Amino acid sequence: MNKYLRQLFTAVVALFVILGLSSTIIMAVRANALNNDPRNARSLYHQLGAYRGAILASDGTVMAKSEPVNDAFKYLRTYSNGPLYAPVTGFFSINQTADRGLEASRSMLLNGEADSLIWQRAKAMLTGATNQGASIETSIDPKLQQVAYDQLGTRDGAAVAIEVSTGRILAMVSTPSYDPNKLATHDTKAASQAYNELSAGQNSPLNSPLINRATSQLYPPGSTFKTIVASAALETGEYQTDTKIPAGSSYTLPGTATQLPNDEAQGDGINGQISLQEAVAWSSNTAFAQLGVKLGASKVSDMATKLGFGSTITIDGTESTGTPMTATASTFPSDPTDDKLALASIGQGDTTATPLQMAMVAQAIANNGKLMQPTLVDRVRAADLTVLSQTKPQTMANAFSKDSADKLTTMMESVVTEANPQLVDGIKVAAKTGTAQIGIDNSAIDGWVIGFAPADNPQIAVAVLVHNTDVHGSLAAGPIMRAMMQEALQQ
Numbered sequence: 191m192n193k194y195l196r197q198l199f200t201a202v203v204a205l206f207v208i209l210g211l212s213s214t215i216i217m218a219v220r221a222n223a224l225n226n227d228p229r230n231a232r233s234l235y236h237q238l239g240a241y242r243g244a245i246l247a248s249d250g251t252v253m254a255k256s257e258p259v260n261d262a263f264k265y266l267r268t269y270s271n272g273p274l275y276a277p278v279t280g281f282f283s284i285n286q287t288a289d290r291g292l293e294a295s296r297s298m299l300l301n302g303e304a305d306s307l308i309w310q311r312a313k314a315m316l317t318g319a320t321n322q323g324a325s326i327e328t329s330i331d332p333k334l335q336q337v338a339y340d341q342l343g344t345r346d347g348a349a350v351a352i353e354v355s356t357g358r359i360l361a362m363v364s365t366p367s368y369d370p371n372k373l374a375t376h377d378t379k380a381a382s383q384a385y386n387e388l389s390a391g392q393n394s395p396l397n398s399p400l401i402n403r404a405t406s407q408l409y410p411p412g413s414t415f416k417t418i419v420a421s422a423a424l425e426t427g428e429y430q431t432d433t434k435i436p437a438g439s440s441y442t443l444p445g446t447a448t449q450l451p452n453d454e455a456q457g458d459g460i461n462g463q464i465s466l467q468e469a470v471a472w473s474s475n476t477a478f479a480q481l482g483v484k485l486g487a488s489k490v491s492d493m494a495t496k497l498g499f500g501s502t503i504t505i506d507g508t509e510s511t512g513t514p515m516t517a518t519a520s521t522f523p524s525d526p527t528d529d530k531l532a533l534a535s536i537g538q539g540d541t542t543a544t545p546l547q548m549a550m551v552a553q554a555i556a557n558n559g560k561l562m563q564p565t566l567v568d569r570v571r572a573a574d575l576t577v578l579s580q581t582k583p584q585t586m587a588n589a590f591s592k593d594s595a596d597k598l599t600t601m602m603e604s605v606v607t608e609a610n611p612q613l614v615d616g617i618k619v620a621a622k623t624g625t626a627q628i629g630i631d632n633s634a635i636d637g638w639v640i641g642f643a644p645a646d647n648p649q650i651a652v653a654v655l656v657h658n659t660d661v662h663g664s665l666a667a668g669p670i671m672r673a674m675m676q677e678a679l680q681q
Contacts, residue, residue: 241265243300243323245279245292247332248360248568254279254293259376267374273367274339277402278330278566281370284381288513290402292326292566295507295515299324299570299578304511306578322573329358329568337677338363338654341670347656348403350549351674354648356583357553357562359505360678362546368399405505405517408542409655412624412663413473414638415537417551417598419482420470422493424594426485429466431597435484437464437477444483444528450475450536453625453662454609471604473623475536482535483528490535494522496589497551497561499543506566515566520547537624549653552640555598556620556648559590603645610664613641613672617679620645621671623664634658637666643675650678 242265245254253275256265267282269275280291288294298304302323310321331351338349342365351361372384391397401407423429437459441450452458457474469477482490494500499520507514523530523540533539546564554561563584570578602620606613613621621641628634637659642651652674654667 240301241322242267242282243302243325243573245300245326245328247275247328247330247335249332251332253328253330254282254370261376263376266376267370269370269374272369272371274335274363275330276367276370276399277362277364277404278328279370281373283373283385284376285378286373286381286385290400291515292328292506294513295505295511296324296326296567296570297512299511300326307572310572310574324573324578325571326567327569327571328566329353329360330362330566331360331678331681333681334361334674334677335363337361337673338670339365339367341673342656345656346397346403346658347654347667348407348545349654349670349674350404350545350652351678352549352553352562352564352651354553354556354642354651355562357564357586358568358583359564359566360650361674362402362404362566364399364401364403366399403655403657404545405515406544408518408520408544409636409638409657410539410541410626410628411537411543411548412626412636412638413475413478413537414548414551414622414624414640414653414663415535415541415543416470416473416478417555417602417622417640418494418497419478419485419490419535420466420601421555421590421594421598422485422489423466423481424597425493425590426489431467431600432465434463434465435469435477436462436480437469437474438462439476441476441479441532443479443532446529448529450479450532452476456609467601467604470601470622471608473605473609478536479532483532487523487526487531490531491522491524493589494520496587497554498547498586503546503550503564505546505564517544517546517564520544537626545653545655548638548640548655549651552642552653553651554587554589555595555602556642556651557595558592559588559595561586561589599645602641606641610668613639613664613668615672615676617643617672617675618645619643619672619675620648621668623662623668625662625664628658635660635662635666637661637663639663639667639671641671641675643679650675 242256254269259266280293282288282293300323302321338361349363388400439458452475454472457472502519503517505515520543534541563586565581569580599620606619624638626636637656640653642648652671654670656666659666
């Protein structure tokens, strides 16, 4: 081989190497990025032209499905009773990536592209049939979801119900809600306009209906947090339900001149002392602020952490199924000064929580101190009805002992029987109300209630938040919890 042939041969080999490298980069390294590039029209047509699987409630009620249409995209995603289920389903849109709800967390399964559906895809290819995505069967109880949604009405708030023994989410409502059908339209201009309007919210993006207030918004939990401080106290072994603790009509926050009062005179105690049970029953701010300081930040923080505070909570999905659905991490201040610790111990100051987090606290108390992983999907089925996966209950933490849980239950029952009898209607309920001061000069209220029923054989744990109200949590959120419990327990 002469010199020129060797040079030609070398050049040809080099070109093949370059071609191979570029192909590898395109097909393997950059494949995902290119597929997800909004300019990739072929990817868009592929996604919207796929027969996406249905999303179902626990009784088979269809929450989302794909309907054949006579346009270039072949199928239109439709949502039955869209605003009711929007916090669960999320949306699938022509010009917005599915980034929330089950549409995002189970996207690979819904569109039929998950690894677990490889044989189904192969069969469809060989037979010429349409490849169909898997269906997602959720734990949502449609009747309970409807009651919570109707009760919240036009108010800004959220409600969550959890099955005590398993962690299954039975209801997850966020208001104001939105209609995913407006985002699913194949009219790109209309879809963009709807998304922009929803994202802007009323006066502020923080008010956007697209935000799932049950999982993605943090609020001061108010006196519902006292259940966590009480559990930390009980776990020391130094406190019982009848243990007397300092209270009084007001408490000067350490190192300040700020006076912390009680809302109810019964919370003052007698001669500056009150039992732990009565402090819970009458939601004594002065007692729990002092108790938190006495216990110290470490003990209160450790208990909050065991119950889920400080960690993002995965509700559904993995990276292999889509974009996991998560709940924002609730917060308790790190190494606070005593004045901030006092406020944090009554659910104010730097303490914040999602409604899901506080429902989990109620669930753990009802479940003998065992905190369960919250889940939203019961099972996944292929188009031929084969079960691809089935969710099993998982314990997140043994937060505290059964003995402490039993004592907390007794104290939370007294919240109802002594201070809030209106929360009871033929059901034995354990609950804790919360009234968190918010806004300029504490001009508004976040009204809370958490609880479970029946108190002596817990089946359902509930958390309800009504944001920016003007009445106590017992009046704003209490009736909603009561209605949800009645619906759940009569089935």
